[in-house]
Amino acid sequence: xxxxxxxxxxxxxxxxxxxxxxxxxxxxxxxxxxxxxxxxxxxxxxxxxxxxxxxxxxxxxxxxxxxxxxxxxxxxxxxxxxxxxxxxxxxxxxxxxxxxxxxxxxxxxxxxxxxxxxxxxxxxxxxxxxxxxxxxxxxxxxxxxxxxxxxxxxxxxxxxxxxxxxxxxxxxxxxxxxxxxxxxxxxxxxxxxxxxxxxxxxxxxxxxxxxxxxxxxxxxxxxxxxx
Numbered sequence: 001x002x003x004x005x006x007x008x009x010x011x012x013x014x015x016x017x018x019x020x021x022x023x024x025x026x027x028x029x030x031x032x033x034x035x036x037x038x039x040x041x042x043x044x045x046x047x048x049x050x051x052x053x054x055x056x057x058x059x060x061x062x063x064x065x066x067x068x069x070x071x072x073x074x075x076x077x078x079x080x081x082x083x084x085x086x087x088x089x090x091x092x093x094x095x096x097x098x099x100x101x102x103x104x105x106x107x108x109x110x111x112x113x114x115x116x117x118x119x120x121x122x123x124x125x126x127x128x129x130x131x132x133x134x135x136x137x138x139x140x141x142x143x144x145x146x147x148x149x150x151x152x153x154x155x156x157x158x159x160x161x162x163x164x165x166x167x168x169x170x171x172x173x174x175x176x177x178x179x180x181x182x183x184x185x186x187x188x189x190x191x192x193x194x195x196x197x198x199x200x201x202x203x204x205x206x207x208x209x210x211x212x213x214x215x216x217x218x219x220x221x222x223x224x225x226x227x
Contacts, residue, residue, distance in 0.1 A: 004113050008055075008074035019184050019191060023148050026195050027215065028058050030176040030202060031108065031136055034217050035062055038134055038172075047103035052092055052123065053110030056080035063106065071095070092119045097126045108136040109215075112156050120167040127222045133168060139175055139216035146181045146214055161211065161218060168220035175213030178205040 013021060039062065049063050054070040055077045071088045072078050078087050090096050092107075092114055105123055123133055138149055140158035161173050179202065183194055206213055 005073050008072075009076045011074075011076070013056075018188055019186075020148050022188065022191055022195070023146070023179070023184065026179070026199075027149070027177050030199065031215055031217065032059060032062065034174060034176050035059070035106070035108075035134055035136070038217075038219050042104065042132065044103045048101065049104045049106070050097070050102045050126070052095070052105055052107045054078075054081065054087075057083060059106070059108055066104070093122060095122045095126050099125055100128045100131075101126045103128055103131050105131070105133045106135075107133065109138075111135060112138045112159055116157070116159065116163060117166075120164065124167045124222055129222060131222045132171075133220040133222070135164070135218050135220065137163075137216050137218075139211070139214060141211055141216075142175070142214045143178060143209060143212045144180055144214060146177070146179070146184075148184070149214060159216065161216070164218055164220055169223050171219040171221050173211065173216065173218040174206060175209075175211050175216050176202060176206055177214035178202050178209070178212075179214075 013024070016024075047066055049066040049068040051059070051063055051068055051070045054060070054072050055074075057070070057080075060081070060083065069086050069088060070078075070081065070083060071090045071092075073089065073091055075089050078089055081087060088096065092110060105127055107123065111119055127133060137159040138156070140160045142158075161170060164170055179198060183191060186194065
């Protein structure tokens with residue numbers, strides 16, 4: 001985890017090439033819309049939520065109406081997050097919370113960088129019985145492998161639905177981002193024009209190739225232990 005922390009302490013999206021910033025923003029928009037759809041069916045009253053690996057708050061709008069705690073391993077990322085309260089610098093492998101604390105946990109683009117078995121056990125521990133988890137990971141079964149999201153200088157391992165069944169019940173899954181990698185050679189102005197209609201195309205491809213997008217989105221439930 002030290003390498004992960006050091007990587008994100010130095011990470012600055014503004015220093016990335018322009019095409020990478022555009023593609024990351026586009027991917028975040030697709031992920032945001034898919035998770036928003038899942039959350040529209042989440043009916044727990046006054047839930048306590050954990051955004052586990054919140055970064056600089058790219059997905060803050062998903063949880064702003066909930067009672068949410070935002071956790072990240074990087075103090076640098078948390079400083080970039082405009083929220084001033086309920087932010088904790090912590091490690092997903094050793095979550096600083098009591099057992100069965102949260103009703104809902106979001107873990108977006110985190111698990112592929114860590115020991116996923118330890119992380120999932122910790123998430124399971126702090127989740128209430130029948131609580132929900134929404135995870136987003138780089139998909140090991142994707143049609144197109146975009147190096148913008150796959151080439152990291154730190155530990156990185158793509159995942160699939162089968163990686164979650166040992167700790168949770170899989171309620172549903174989908175995937176998103178079917179953009180061919182060749183688009184990154186396009187000039188900025190052309191790339192932006194291509195992306196405008198592509199969101200609709202991407203949603204259609206997601207229905208046809210449910211589990212083949214670059215980003216795998218899985219909704220999980222913690223099964224209540226029966227005695």
